[in-house]
Amino acid sequence: MTRRTVAVIPGVGVRRYLLPTVDAVRDRGWEVTLLPGLGQPAMASDLHLYADQIGPGLARGPLDLLVGLSVGCQAAALVATRYRPSARLVLVGPTVDPACRSVPRLMARWVLAGTREPSDLLPRQAADWRDAGPRSLMRVVRSAVALRLEDMSLPRSVRTCVVHADSDLITSHEYAASLAATWGGQFVSVPHATHSWPYGDPDRFAGLMKRLLDD
Amino acid sequence: MTDLAPSSIVASFDSATVLHAAVMAALRGHSFPHLGNSTVAAVGVRAAGRLPWSMLRQLYTRVGASEGLDPARLGEVDLASVAAWLVEQIPQRPYPAVIVGSSNGAISHLAAALQLPWLPGTVLVPVARRGDPDRPDRALEFGHRVAGPTLDRNPDIVLHHMHDQVQDELMVAQMAYFRVKWTSLPAAYDAFQRTFLSPGAPVILVEDISTWPVVRVDERHVFQTGAQGGVSPEYYLRSRHAPRPDGESPEAEWGADPAFGSAVADWCRAHGHPLVRLTFRGPQSPAHGVATVLRAWYGERGEPGDRLIVPSFVVGDPWTTISRAVVPYWTFFSVLPALEAFARHLEQSEPYTDIDILQFQHGVYSAGIATPDDWLRVAHRHAPRARMVGLDPRRFPHDIATLARYGPSLQKLPDAQHPWTPPSIDTTVEALAGDADIDVTTDH
Numbered sequence: 001m002t003r004r005t006v007a008v009i010p011g012v013g014v015r016r017y018l019l020p021t022v023d024a025v026r027d028r029g030w031e032v033t034l035l036p037g038l039g040q041p042a043m044a045s046d047l048h049l050y051a052d053q054i055g056p057g058l059a060r061g062p063l064d065l066l067v068g069l070s071v072g073c074q075a076a077a078l079v080a081t082r083y084r085p086s087a088r089l090v091l092v093g094p095t096v097d098p099a100c101r102s103v104p105r106l107m108a109r110w111v112l113a114g115t116r117e118p119s120d121l122l123p124r125q126a127a128d129w130r131d132a133g134p135r136s137l138m139r140v141v142r143s144a145v146a147l148r149l150e151d152m153s154l155p156r157s158v159r160t161c162v163v164h165a166d167s168d169l170i171t172s173h174e175y176a177a178s179l180a181a182t183w184g185g186q187f188v189s190v191p192h193a194t195h196s197w198p199y200g201d202p203d204r205f206a207g208l209m210k211r212l213l214d215d
Numbered sequence: 216m217t218d219l220a221p222s223s224i225v226a227s228f229d230s231a232t233v234l235h236a237a238v239m240a241a242l243r244g245h246s247f248p249h250l251g252n253s254t255v256a257a258v259g260v261r262a263a264g265r266l267p268w269s270m271l272r273q274l275y276t277r278v279g280a281s282e283g284l285d286p287a288r289l290g291e292v293d294l295a296s297v298a299a300w301l302v303e304q305i306p307q308r309p310y311p312a313v314i315v316g317s318s319n320g321a322i323s324h325l326a327a328a329l330q331l332p333w334l335p336g337t338v339l340v341p342v343a344r345r346g347d348p349d350r351p352d353r354a355l356e357f358g359h360r361v362a363g364p365t366l367d368r369n370p371d372i373v374l375h376h377m378h379d380q381v382q383d384e385l386m387v388a389q390m391a392y393f394r395v396k397w398t399s400l401p402a403a404y405d406a407f408q409r410t411f412l413s414p415g416a417p418v419i420l421v422e423d424i425s426t427w428p429v430v431r432v433d434e435r436h437v438f439q440t441g442a443q444g445g446v447s448p449e450y451y452l453r454s455r456h457a458p459r460p461d462g463e464s465p466e467a468e469w470g471a472d473p474a475f476g477s478a479v480a481d482w483c484r485a486h487g488h489p490l491v492r493l494t495f496r497g498p499q500s501p502a503h504g505v506a507t508v509l510r511a512w513y514g515e516r517g518e519p520g521d522r523l524i525v526p527s528f529v530v531g532d533p534w535t536t537i538s539r540a541v542v543p544y545w546t547f548f549s550v551l552p553a554l555e556a557f558a559r560h561l562e563q564s565e566p567y568t569d570i571d572i573l574q575f576q577h578g579v580y581s582a583g584i585a586t587p588d589d590w591l592r593v594a595h596r597h598a599p600r601a602r603m604v605g606l607d608p609r610r611f612p613h614d615i616a617t618l619a620r621y622g623p624s625l626q627k628l629p630d631a632q633h634p635w636t637p638p639s640i641d642t643t644v645e646a647l648a649g650d651a652d653i654d655v656t657t658d659h
Binding site: 163164166172173174177178181182184186187188189190191192204207208211 | 242243244245306307308309310311330413538539540630631632633634635636637
């Protein structure tokens with residue numbers, strides 16, 4: 001049986017924190033590519049440049065699912081529009097909610113959201129952020145604030161699913177549901193989960209991916 | 216002369232307004248503690264709830280009475296602005312359907328699950344009036360005297376003046392309940408549907424066809440002694456001060472005005488949207504069907520669906536209920552007919568393991584009331600674990616602080632386990648059609 005292939009675009013300047021989760025998904029028989037994060041060394045900090053950096057490789061496929069996480073959703077949407085590497089797009093915790101569409105507001109939300117995240121998350125992400133450097137990270141944040149996901153027209157051929165972790169304080173249910181409705185996509189709510197989902201939750205993540213592919 | 220602000224026209228305790236707010240919270244993925252009021256207000260209610268009932272009764276009545284509009288300002292009531300205000304609260308995004316029509320707590324939970332907005336066909340306008348609760352005849356005279364300016368100002372409404380001296384004894388001593396029903400589709404509803412309803416998306420019209428004996432006061436004005444609750448219309452009409460009815464009309468609070476339904480049907484024909492009619496008789500009727508359909512959906516989500524919650528009137532939290540995969544069996548009031556229907560639901564359903572019961576407190580030991588012991592006795596016959604949530608049964612039926620307690624209590628319910636997506640509208644409507652108490656028709 002052909003292994004199902006998934007590519008995951010992580011959020012701002014991070015990647016390594018997701019490796020254990022991705023490994024656990026791989027152990028369930030999936031082929032998962034975890035891309036380097038925006039603003040990481042050798043990676044662009046601007047969403048458009050980043051999409052052009054990773055898009056051609058993804059388009060060489062095969063790819064069953066393209067998954068974006070947080071700011072990675074904006075990159076995933078750009079890649080889906082420009083390169084169409086996969087017929088399915090999954091956006092988990094898409095940014096930037098209009099309610100916090102400025103750098104100070106987004107940062108404030110991020111700090112607040114951190115209070116709900118697992119205690120081991122921050123140390124795991126800090127190493128990647130240190131490697132990326134503050135200037136690069138700030139460029140990513142500015143680029144994210146400037147790109148309005150809701151104004152993008154996704155290709156009709158791409159089936160989109162917008163996933164909202166129900167304890168996410170950065171992306172609201174309202175924004176996630178609105179994106180799904182605007183694109184005629186599916187909306188999924190994940191109970192008892194935060195913005196960092198699927199960190200530490202490979203079972204539900206793999207289960208959702210399977211359900212989406214089986215649909 | 217300045218029109219009254221829409222939020223000050225409708226009563227904060229109005230079933231339609233509160234259930235609408237609960238659905239709006241669910242569309243935002245928000246819980247609905249203390250009926251959507253602020254935390255500060257909830258703290259005040261909790262504190263007040265500790266007072267002896269003799270003092271609390273005065274406070275409760277005074278706060279309620281403060282909502283009554285000055286009869287001299289009834290010409291400043293613009294129901295079109297109320298419709299616009301209801302629409303403004305809806306998160307703006309395309310919707311695969313919209314629900315309009317009768318207020319009903321079971322339907323509001325269904326709307327939360329389907330993630331659909333609901334637009335009410337009836338709202339409550341409270342009008343200040345001091346009077347003897349046991350003199351509905353005088354209440355009728357009052358309504359006849361003051362309602363003209365509101366009717367003149369709003370040609371697309373019918374006024375159902377409701378006077379329930381049994382369950383609303385405390386309030387009708389301080390105010391008149393003007394329940395107004397739209398007879399056409401308000402402009403704001405029309406604009407919302409044209410803008411946010413996806414092409415080909417159905418309009419789901421909810422019609423409670425229950426009626427009540429009324430006195431016709433004017434062409435667009437009826438007076439209703441009593442209301443749906445623990446006793447029959449005959450019970451109310453036995454009172455020697457009850458005006459003699461000369462006809463029947465849609466029940467004031469829950470009933471659907473046929474003209475509104477016709478207007479919705481016309482709109483659907485004109486704009487190319489299917490019309491789905493959900494018709495039932497009485498506010499309690501759809502609760503079993505909705506509970507059954509949502510329980511089956513939880514099963515498809517991979518959840519056990521073995522926990523039941525019993526929301527009461529406006530006390531409930533659709534988002535928390537749905538997102539935690541708890542089955543809602545809504546009851547319209549803590550009265551014996553609702554208790555009997557609850558017992559039938561339990562008899563007809565696979566057993567639940569847990570039953571959580573909420574209770575709206577209307578402050579009086581009214582005829583036909585069902586007590587916490589009554590509810591628990593029935594629940595315990597069918598489930599190993601049953602409890603009252605956020606209620607101090609010793610203070611029943613005036614544990615007002617339950618309004619501030621039920622929300623935090625519900626946050627302690629176990630989380631659901633699996634990611635979920637709203638159920639299919641077609642499948643849900645089809646499943647509701649299988650319920651004996653709900654009639655479903657579709658016009659394409």
